[in-house]
Amino acid sequence: MSLSKRFLRKIEYPSLSLRSYHSVVCGPGQVYWKDGVVLPDSFRQIKAHRLRSRTILEAGQWFAEDPGATAVCKEGTYFALDSEVPGHFGHFTSEIVARIWGWKLAKVRFPELKALISFDGKQGDLYNWQYEILAAAGVERKDVEIIHQPTLVERLIGATPMFSNPKFVHPNLKEVWNDIGRNLYCPMTKYDKIFVSRRPEIGRGCSNSDEVEDFFNSQGFKIIYPEDYSVSEQVSLFNNASTIAGYAGSGMFSLMFTLEPKKVIVIGSESYDAINEYLIGSLLKAKITYIWCKPKISHPEGTWTLEAFMSEYFVDLPANSKLLSDALA
Numbered sequence: 365m366s367l368s369k370r371f372l373r374k375i376e377y378p379s380l381s382l383r384s385y386h387s388v389v390c391g392p393g394q395v396y397w398k399d400g401v402v403l404p405d406s407f408r409q410i411k412a413h414r415l416r417s418r419t420i421l422e423a424g425q426w427f428a429e430d431p432g433a434t435a436v437c438k439e440g441t442y443f444a445l446d447s448e449v450p451g452h453f454g455h456f457t458s459e460i461v462a463r464i465w466g467w468k469l470a471k472v473r474f475p476e477l478k479a480l481i482s483f484d485g486k487q488g489d490l491y492n493w494q495y496e497i498l499a500a501a502g503v504e505r506k507d508v509e510i511i512h513q514p515t516l517v518e519r520l521i522g523a524t525p526m527f528s529n530p531k532f533v534h535p536n537l538k539e540v541w542n543d544i545g546r547n548l549y550c551p552m553t554k555y556d557k558i559f560v561s562r563r564p565e566i567g568r569g570c571s572n573s574d575e576v577e578d579f580f581n582s583q584g585f586k587i588i589y590p591e592d593y594s595v596s597e598q599v600s601l602f603n604n605a606s607t608i609a610g611y612a613g614s615g616m617f618s619l620m621f622t623l624e625p626k627k628v629i630v631i632g633s634e635s636y637d638a639i640n641e642y643l644i645g646s647l648l649k650a651k652i653t654y655i656w657c658k659p660k661i662s663h664p665e666g667t668w669t670l671e672a673f674m675s676e677y678f679v680d681l682p683a684n685s686k687l688l689s690d691a692l693a
């Protein structure tokens with residue numbers, strides 16, 4: 365299959381709606397169920413042929429295992445703002461932020477509304493960067509309710525997501541992104557060109573990253589590792605740059621918080637079939653060039669594997685010299 369077929373020529377997005385449910389059990393990792401039915405808000409890829417969730421134990425295509433007894437009951441109204449992986453920067457910015465559009469509308473209707481989100485890992489609270497992004501989008505820290513076990517709530521408000529890789533991005537999401545970008549921007553050293561690198565331990569690494577980064581450094585790029593900066597600094601670095609290059613993945617997602625169109629170069633494995641940067645860039649009118657690279661492990665013919673998706677890859681700079689030259693012109 366031609367890799368170009370990954371990129372949608374026409375993006376069809378769903379209509380937006382807010383839904384109100386009564387007496388809903390909410391589990392960590394974006395799981396919501398009522399009267400033996402898993403609610404649609406439990407799924408992040410709402411246009412997938414088959415709805416799946418890593419936090420739901422399937423018992424066949426149409427059934428899931430009973431999650432067990434509810435341990436906690438909470439009165440009041442809550443806004444579904446969770447993710448399968450809420451502590452992951454990429455999932456948080458692409459999935460949780462995609463539902464924030466409904467927060468202000470629901471907050472007017474229910475002034476005591478709380479945003480319901482779970483935490484993953486060993487920390488007992490959200491990361492500071494999560495609170496910072498939420499606050500920049502209008503969700504105050506005092507309005508965040510954290511769950512770590514199945515919880516029965518009196519009322520749950522769900523919102524249609526405005527973004528779902530690899531299917532769609534809603535045009536109105538730009539308003540949410542711009543609000544966050546403006547509110548998080550801070551004065552700092554400006555670099556006109558940045559290269560967003562990726563440490564090997566994160567996975568899906570570039571086997572000749574030193575060679576790649578030496579090349580971009582020679583072209584005047586500042587090499588950055590996003591995790592070395594606060595979320596405000598990341599937003600500022602991306603906004604200040606006119607050209608942003610880097611390895612495909614969540615490190616590039618701060619692109620969504622930029623206020624002006626950028627020139628973007630994305631480097632990734634042929635077996636990494638996510639198109640987040642393409643969807644983000646399509647909405648923001650970015651000029652994007654993709655450099656596809658041969659992975660160490662490819663997907664078997666006619667199927668998909670996580671091992672291939674996360675595979676290491678090699679960037680053939682000589683073979684891509686013309687493409688890079690045009691992208692940097």
